[in-house]
Amino acid sequence: MKILFIGSRLYDDIDWYVREKGIESVLTESNEEAINLDLPDQVFIVPRGMDGPKQVALMQNVDAIVPLIGIDPPLIDVAYMKEEVEREYGIPVIAANVRAVELTSNKINTKEFYREIGIATPEYQILTGPDELTIDFPVVLKQGEGQGGKDIKVARSVEDVEEYFEDFDQALCEEFIEGSEISIEVLGFSGEYVALPPIYKGETTIEGTHPLNKVKTGPCMVDGLDNNLVQHAAYTVARNLASDGIFEMDFMYSAERDQLYAIEVNTRPNGTRYLTTATCGVNSLCELVNMAIGEFSLANVSDKLEYHYSTEIPIGNYEGPLPNEPVKSFEFNDFVVHGPKGYQRVTARADSKDELKKLVEKIT
Structure with missing residues (x-):
């Protein structure tokens, strides 16, 4: 079995598993000084974009392609490559399809998607200027694209909103929900989806504390919240996206309202994957490999579950x-x-x- 992996930054997370499975590893990377280039069996330095990886995949006659990309911008190019390579050459690409990426890579599209499938999300509006605001303070201002807290501001006054519009012409504005931040991974392949245990990421703060600066715990244990509700909501989102790979979703639970809100969803490996693996024994990146070699199923994942x-x-x-x-x-x-x-x-x-x-x- 020969697999092409795209991107070296996350490869050390699964190198041990690839070797354990006896898989021949080929890796493409656009940065010749990137980390982990000494780990795969073969490495090809290619230009940015997906044409280089596609050509390497064909040249090396690989059995599957597993993108290991943890940032948003390349995901749409990966999705287009997936659809072409699977259609024209029959090589499975373990990644989200174009529709799923288009729905999730833009926060405005995601909001509309939640509404369409009946998943609760905080009240929101699209602003082109401060004078259009109708939601009570505090509010959260975001751009349609971006990750890791980039371009997000918690506004407590009109002056805060005006300051935000000094840098942007438009904003996604949503009500600030006071409550618990929750993350959950869903694995999906060939129409099968499994939601792993939710992770607790701390309480929301007016100061907008970055998640990397918070202590997180697993499994999520929040008074009044049934984790089955989180898993069901996450499963519903993934099933309606109807795609393959890893889905990482952020939710907010308001104890005051006894309401779970969907915040966003990403179709890529995420920052809480170590906690998920530690909590339940299922490594989402290793499951991408299992999807590629035909060993992914709900039964296999269930057999691995630990507590x-x-x-x-x-x-x-x-x-x-x-x-x-x-x-x-x-x-x-x-x-x-x-x-x-x-x-x-x-x-x-x-x-x-x-x-x-x-x-x-x-x-x-």
Whole structure:
């Protein structure tokens, strides 16, 4: 079995699994100084875009293509490549299709999609100027495209909105929901979808604290919220997107209203994947490989499910004990260190809250 992987930044997360499965790995990357280029069996440096990876896939006669892209801008090019390669050459590409990317890569499209399928989302309006605002303060101002908190502002006054419009001509404005932030991964392939356990990402803040600066925990345990409700909502979204790969969704739960709100959905690997793996034993990136080799199914995922308590802590530069090899696998470790130097995080798991507390004290 030979698989082409596109993008090297996330490859070290699955290199151990690719080798365990006896897969011949081919990787394309546009940056010749990128990390992890020493890990695959073959590496090809190609220009940006999807034409280079497509040509390598055909030249190398690969059995499947697995894009490992964790940012939004290239996803639409990947989607067009997927549809062409699957149609013209019969090579499966484990990624979202064009429709799914178009619906999820623009927050305005996503809002309209939620409404169409009956999923609750915060009240919103599209502003072209501050004087059009009708939603009560505080409000959240966003651009249609962007990730990781980019171009997002919590506005508490007209002056805040006016300041935002000094940089932008349009804004997606939604009501600020005070409550719990929740993330969940859904895996989908060939019409089968499975929602993994939800992750708790902390409470909303007027200051707009970035998720990377919060302590996160799994599974999500929020008073008054049934995790089955989150999983059902996430499953409904994924089923209506009708595509393949990883779907990462953000929700907000308002205890005051007893209401779960859908915020956004991404069709790519996400920042809470380590917590999900730690919590339930299912690694979403490894499942992309399983989709490529024909080993993904609801039954197989269910058989892997475990139940742990987990937490992710921002630590800057990790100086604690080293994990076992392979260092990115929870099959061989009870903690994993990830992220670049200066912004590292530790994700740890245990079978009880007390054991997790002791482990965190030991490694931090």
